[in-house]
Amino acid sequence: MSSAVLRPDAPEFVSPAPALGPAAARLVRRIAISGIPRTGLTLRGAALAGALLLHVLALLWIVHGPAPVDAPQIVMHAALIAPEPLPMTAPEPPKEQPRIEPEQPKPLKQPKPQRKETALPVLAAASDAPTAATVAPQPPAPPEPVAIDAAPARPAPPSAAPESAPAAAPVIPPRHDAAYLQNPTPPYPPMAKRQNQTGRVILRVMVSAEGLPTSVTVLTSSGYELLDQAALDVVRNRWKFVPAKRGDQAVAGQVDVPLSFRLGPGT
Numbered sequence: 269m270s271s272a273v274l275r276p277d278a279p280e281f282v283s284p285a286p287a288l289g290p291a292a293a294r295l296v297r298r299i300a301i302s303g304i305p306r307t308g309l310t311l312r313g314a315a316l317a318g319a320l321l322l323h324v325l326a327l328l329w330i331v332h333g334p335a336p337v338d339a340p341q342i343v344m345h346a347a348l349i350a351p352e353p354l355p356m357t358a359p360e361p362p363k364e365q366p367r368i369e370p371e372q373p374k375p376l377k378q379p380k381p382q383r384k385e386t387a388l389p390v391l392a393a394a395s396d397a398p399t400a401a402t403v404a405p406q407p408p409a410p411p412e413p414v415a416i417d418a419a420p421a422r423p424a425p426p427s428a429a430p431e432s433a434p435a436a437a438p439v440i441p442p443r444h445d446a447a448y449l450q451n452p453t454p455p456y457p458p459m460a461k462r463q464n465q466t467g468r469v470i471l472r473v474m475v476s477a478e479g480l481p482t483s484v485t486v487l488t489s490s491g492y493e494l495l496d497q498a499a500l501d502v503v504r505n506r507w508k509f510v511p512a513k514r515g516d517q518a519v520a521g522q523v524d525v526p527l528s529f530r531l532g533p534g535t
Contacts, residue, residue: 443510454502
């Protein structure tokens with residue numbers, strides 16, 4: 269925006285307003301050439317008039333100023349291009365592998381039978397040399413005499429007889445019938461008594477050197493499980509034995525114990 273210059277000696281106030289319309293220009297001229305006496309114009313009044321004129325020009329410029337120029341909008345159109353389809357190639361057929369034919373075994377050549385040539389008897393030529401039958405055998409040379417000692421040979425001393433090992437002392441098996449042992453008889457099972465079960469059980473007992481049973485098994489069954497079990501229980505848990513002895517030493521041994529189960533007329 270250009271500013272107006274006020275000169276005191278100027279005949280009139282000139283303001284360039286090239287961009288204003290004719291109505292605005294006329295208004296400015298009227299204000300400039302209004303009946304203001306030149307003789308009474310002071311510097312302060314000129315400044316106030318100039319400020320007022322500047323405000324009017326600014327207001328007119330804002331109202332009648334040129335419209336803003338809009339920049340043209342550029343519209344870009346984008347089109348999607350479809351990809352070209354790839355050419356379809358047919359898969360190659362699998363290559364046929366050459367067939368391997370097994371080699372046929374060559375026929376074995378059978379050896380030709382060889383002809384046996386029969387040897388012809390060769391006649392011995394007659395010779396003037398005497399045969400072995402006609403040659404007389406020479407007598408064998410006599411053996412050379414061997415000197416024999418006159419002293420008789422000493423006989424070899426007889427070998428000493430091996431010392432006989434002392435015979436092992438016999439083992440006396442354990443005993444169960446000693447009176448001081450006080451071994452009880454097995455109780456008769458009530459169920460076996462009601463069913464009249466009787467029989468004889470033979471137990472094989474392994475006895476330790478202390479006279480205690482270490483193993484009790486049924487050697488011969490009575491035919492009833494109740495009777496066999498009663499015999500096993502009483503011998504295994506309540507019996508004692510006289511241990512086996514080798515000489516005066518107590519050793520472990522085994523003994524067979526027979527036990528009978530019979531029902532009397534009053535039982």
